Amino acid sequence: MPDTHKDKRFICDYYTPGMIIIRIIRASVPCGNIIKINIPELKGDAGIIQFGDIPKNRCLKVFSKEMPILSDGNIRYEGEPILLLYGSNEQQIEETEEQISIEYDTDYTIKSMEIYTEDQIDREINYQRGKPDKNFEKSFRIIEEEYTTDAQNHYDLEPQGAATVISKKKLEITCATQWPFNVRDNVSACIGIPAKDVTVNVPAMGKTHSGKLWYAGLLACYSAIVTWKTKKPSICIIPKTDSILYTPGRAASKFKFKTGLDEDGKILSRSIDITIDSGAFPMLSEEMINRICFSAAGVYSTPALRITARSLITNRPPSGAFNGMGFHQSFFATESHSNSLAAAAGLFPSEWRLKNVAKKQINLPMGWESRKPMQLEILLDTVLEMSDYTRKYAAYKLAAVKQNVFSGKKRGIGISVCCQGNGFMGKVEENEKYTVSARLDNDDKLSIMTSAVPENFQTAMLWKEIAGKILEIVPADIKIETTDTSLVPDSGPSLFSRNITIIIQLIEKCCNAIKKSRFRLPLPIEVKRSFRLPRTNGWNPETFSGNPFPVVSWGAAVVETETDPINLTTLVRGVWFAADCGKILNRELAEAEIESEIYRSITSSTIKPPVKKYTEKGIPLTPAQPAMNISITTKFIDSKELKSGGLGELPDSLVPSALLEAISTAMNTKLTSLPSSSEHLFRQLNHKEKEKIEN
């Protein structure tokens, strides 16, 4: 293994003694107004920054949404940054921090998702296709259910942060971000200097799961403000607790389904009511609610559909993109509901799915059309066969009903099917011009310039392999310049598998263009290519019609479990996974990605992390990965899509519902909320037992 690790510097490696350290003093109440801030006498070079000290623009901007960089006196969530305390002597800073006290007027009602008022609604969608009410009247049976998903935090090992130095009269920011140009623009706006006087360098980063999309910009602003004021290098790294509790996690959600089936168990009508918690500042709510609506009815033929969805402003930390931005919540709910529909129709969950999945593009729930034909039945057949689902389901179901709860370990099996939309839902990609450039130098070495940040170094390897193949250059002669906004073009934010779908397309285009002129023009040759969403089937976000994504990936999975009826812990025996995600660029990397995401998804579906509010430094917060060796079988079916699609979000859309269905089957119950821990299962079984006795 080439020892490439020794020179990689993460944001925490940028601290050097003497640098100004920044501490964020946060609100200790979820809502209210600040009455008074008591600050002790500051020693040495210590200083304080409050809202009014921000030189120019006091809000952070993400697309069209804004949030104050520091509290303007009003508190909207517990943990909201109120002031920055800085200085070079860590001990002094710590002592001062302990003496700062803030008085609040907290006579306000906390805004939550559970009971909400009209003024909390940030965005609402009312969508209708066909005649849902008429079809409900015609339905043979109607099933109504509710599902919920909790907010989910980021548990990355690597801390979040930003550092700033002034070099040649420019602000040089080093920031662990997935969106360097957004950081640059926000810093330039808040300091009030031209964007050309700010450069953003991206250090090495671990896997982000979209946790470093816009939050990093806030930390960069803090560091930039302090350096601007003190003219000294500064660094703002947040402790791990803060990173878990306050960086934008996955939005909590609630789904209410009403589905009408015909006599054969086919969907006739559906109405879905969705509520999502966008937190105090709904920075990405438009995209999130669109994606949630888009996926809420699953991938099933739905002649009539009504969706009412709203994103709420609450007194919780702002929600973020978190892998898929809504697809995960929707597919958990809709696929779990599908199992109930199957049960109501007297069908196996697999049979019901095969009967109901959309066979033609035009039959997809909201009328959106995928560019290429889907092969959902093939995907389902593939996982059914690989896992021996039908036999196992029949056996486990019977055993669960017949046997005593405590007679040995209980096995269960669950199935799910979903899609992954790669890229933004049309609008953003249409409005912004995102670019990649490549240069072949005199020594036949290639440089690829992009501000897209590879989510792991495997992605960077993939980019090199692809470019190398086209130009017949070894990867060692290819350099990827992603780290400096003054050198690379704006390639947009790195999320939604854009690094695979869009950036790779652009790299290919650049390399093919270089290849064409390689022996006609003198070296160096530099080429720039920008992304254009195909105009055909243009996406209309108002009517949800047309074609929202450049590429859609599809997947199906089966999960088999074994639950101990005494301590209610579950072991995952196997996961069978099939995907149709266009051209597979590197099978090994794709399989590794699926495997790690499956593990991650199992952990977050069954473990409720012990997040508490700790005041001292040093916090046991990492939810341990389950110590189980899961047999994972993956198959990529032949795709009709020639482009490459992402696949990293598929496991987290497929596994939760299949896993909870497997546990539910085994224990003869129904789990309806995510995550569902052993404790949750215990409460549910207890409740069922109580009901039985009462009846």
Next chain:
Amino acid sequence: MRIDFSLNGKKVSTDTPPEKRLIDVLREDFGLLSAKNACYSGECGSCTVLLEGQTIPACQIPVFTIRAKHLITMEGFRGTEKYLDIINAFSEAKCTPCPFCFNGKVFAVDRLIDNRRSPEISEIMALLSDHACGCASVSSFIQGVKYAFQNRELRGELLR
């Protein structure tokens, strides 16, 4: 307080508050950045170093306790045959932990395969669970640990 100890085979000395965390001393006073400061709670393993041949979380150790002791960080471990056993095995198994958790994982594997018997899968999984980043391929890691054990066995190190 002046503290003398051996760092990566060399005698060194530092003048520092005795209760300062070892991880901060290594990073700030000696510029050794391989051990990462992530959770500061002894949970994640990112800050692992070898003290007298034993793996310890450097974030939990006040620096005065290492007085006159032998300390090895990844900077010193790199290039040793023990390191090569693991790194070559990872390469063969296509196991690619990211540079952030690399330090903790490599030291943990070293400790596991030093037990002179082929590691059980449950032990490897428990190790991974202690260094939970959730983003590296589990099967390639299991394979990597097995190869690392074989490499060490082949060198005869385990028999001595």
